[in-house]
Amino acid sequence: MRKFILLAAVAIVMAFSGQAMADGADVYAKNGCGGCHGKTAGGGIGPALSGTDFIKGDADAIKAVIRDGRSGTMMSAFDAKRISDDDLSALVDYMKGL
Numbered sequence: 001m002r003k004f005i006l007l008a009a010v011a012i013v014m015a016f017s018g019q020a021m022a023d024g025a026d027v028y029a030k031n032g033c034g035g036c037h038g039k040t041a042g043g044g045i046g047p048a049l050s051g052t053d054f055i056k057g058d059a060d061a062i063k064a065v066i067r068d069g070r071s072g073t074m075m076s077a078f079d080a081k082r083i084s085d086d087d088l089s090a091l092v093d094y095m096k097g098l
């Protein structure tokens, strides 16, 4: 019984910490980035993001494009209400690894 309680406690802690940690893949999926850039960021309506010089480059420049969008294109701005700072960092890390 005691073992069961311990296991249950561990499971609860893991569930909570999992929720608190931003998951870049999740942020990418939830915000519909894949709808334009492709599910694995290989490109679609929008340019490919995986492995391009831009994505390999400066993280702040990537964040700026996501925050501000590119005016006159379909790339819209994603403000902090849509993607929190933590989620944005996780998203950029995720895209760099694609």
Ligand code: HEC
Pocket (backbone or CB within 6 Å): 028, 031, 032, 033, 034, 035, 036, 037, 045, 046, 047, 049, 052, 054, 055, 062, 065, 066, 070, 073, 074, 075, 076, 078, 091
């Ligand atoms: C409605 C379609 C659409 C959606 C949704 C979209 N994008 Fe874009 N994105 C574009 C287009 C089109 C461009 C190219 C803009 C240009 O011509 O400079 C672009 C450009 C970019 C760039 C710059 C790429 C480069 O090489 O200059 C990044 C980074 C990017 N998008 C990330 C994202 C992320 C992350 C999301 C989700 C939060 C997202 N986009 C959602 C259409 C979209």
